[in-house]
Amino acid sequence: MTSRKIATALKTLLGLPLLGVLWLLLVRIVRHFIQFPMPEFAADLIDNPFRRKIQPPNQMPTRHNIQPGSRVLEIGPGNGTYSVATAQYLGSGGHLTVLDIEPRMIERTRRAARRAQLDNLSGEVGDVHHLGFADQTFDAAYMIAVTGEIPHPKDTMRELYRVLKPGGTLACSELFVDPDYPTVQTLTRWATAAGFQVQDHLHQILSYTIVFEKVSIYLE
Numbered sequence: 001m002t003s004r005k006i007a008t009a010l011k012t013l014l015g016l017p018l019l020g021v022l023w024l025l026l027v028r029i030v031r032h033f034i035q036f037p038m039p040e041f042a043a044d045l046i047d048n049p050f051r052r053k054i055q056p057p058n059q060m061p062t063r064h065n066i067q068p069g070s071r072v073l074e075i076g077p078g079n080g081t082y083s084v085a086t087a088q089y090l091g092s093g094g095h096l097t098v099l100d101i102e103p104r105m106i107e108r109t110r111r112a113a114r115r116a117q118l119d120n121l122s123g124e125v126g127d128v129h130h131l132g133f134a135d136q137t138f139d140a141a142y143m144i145a146v147t148g149e150i151p152h153p154k155d156t157m158r159e160l161y162r163v164l165k166p167g168g169t170l171a172c173s174e175l176f177v178d179p180d181y182p183t184v185q186t187l188t189r190w191a192t193a194a195g196f197q198v199q200d201h202l203h204q205i206l207s208y209t210i211v212f213e214k215v216s217i218y219l220e
Contacts, residue, residue, distance in 0.1 A: 031081055054207050055144065055173060057085035064171035065200055065211045069093035070139035073163065075156075076100055076146035080112030086142075087121040088111065097138075098123045098132070131159045138164055147187060148180025153214040157194035164214045170196060173209040184208055 060082055067073060068091045077083040077098040087096040098109050098121065106123035113121040126132050129152055141160050150156050160170050170191065174181055182190075187210060188198065196212035 009129075015053050023173045051175060052081070054175065054204070055082075056122070057082050058089075060142075060144065060173065061086050061089040063173065063202055063209045064142045065169055066090070066140050066171070068140070071137070072096045072142040072210045073133075073138045073160075074098045075141065075143045075160075076149065077105060077109040077123070078144075079105075080109035082144055083109050083121060084112050084116045084118065087118045088116065090120060092120060094120060096121045099126045099128070101125065101127060129159065131163050135162055136165045136168075138168060140164070140169045140171070144173045145178045145180070147172055147174065147190070148182045149180065153182075153190045154193055157190050157196070161194045161196060161214055163219070166214060168214045169199060170212045170214070171209060172212075174207060176206045184210065 016159050019150060049090070066086065071094065072086065072090060074083055074086065074096060075098075077100060080098070083096060083098050087094075090096055098106065100123075101107075103125050106125055109121070110123050113123075126131070128150055141164060143168060147153055147156075157170075164170065172187055172191075174187070184201075184203070191210075191212045192198075195214065197215050198210060199213040200208040200211040
């Protein structure tokens with residue numbers, strides 16, 4: 001290989017990360033001004049080997065401090081990869097309810113559950129700002145790369161606080177390359193304003209998980 005070819009190859013390799021950063025910046029600017037749920041066609045793009053390397057589906061239930069046998073709510077299941085792993089972890093004594101505003105996302109998750117022969121996973125179409133569940137329904141709730149997509153996250157945090165049992169947990173896992181990535185400080189501010197307190201946290205280079213606990217009376 002000639003020196004010119006080597007130089008060209010190096011420029012290409014060095015340019016790819018820069019292009020990635022510029023693309024991410026552009027998407028974040030667009031998402032800042034135009035809020036919309038993740039489209040159904042993007043589910044497979046987001047569920048990729050890179051993400052599963054950073055956020056392994058079979059490890060997320062323990063990162064989220066979820067206990068087997070619990071009744072759990074997932075917001076924004078995507079194509080159901082993490083939903084299936086969590087439902088399998090919960091076992092026959094537990095149950096996972098997944099909720100999304102997009103019906104086709106729920107259907108994707110239902111198909112994934114059928115393929116995995118799971119009978120402890122159900123899906124519902126609904127609005128995260130007005131959850132159609134009774135007070136103190138769930139032992140735990142979680143969101144993976146979802147909070148930044150929610151138009152009014154503080155309202156959602158209040159609703160999640162309401163449907164969790166006393167001592168229930170809310171886990172939020174975020175990925176830095178997500179265009180809607182919220183900072184740790186922002187996410188913590190949203191949750192604590194609803195009455196949650198930080199129970200546990202895991203910070204990695206490209207991702208983080210924070211587990212909040214319902215420990216006090218809801219703050220109006």
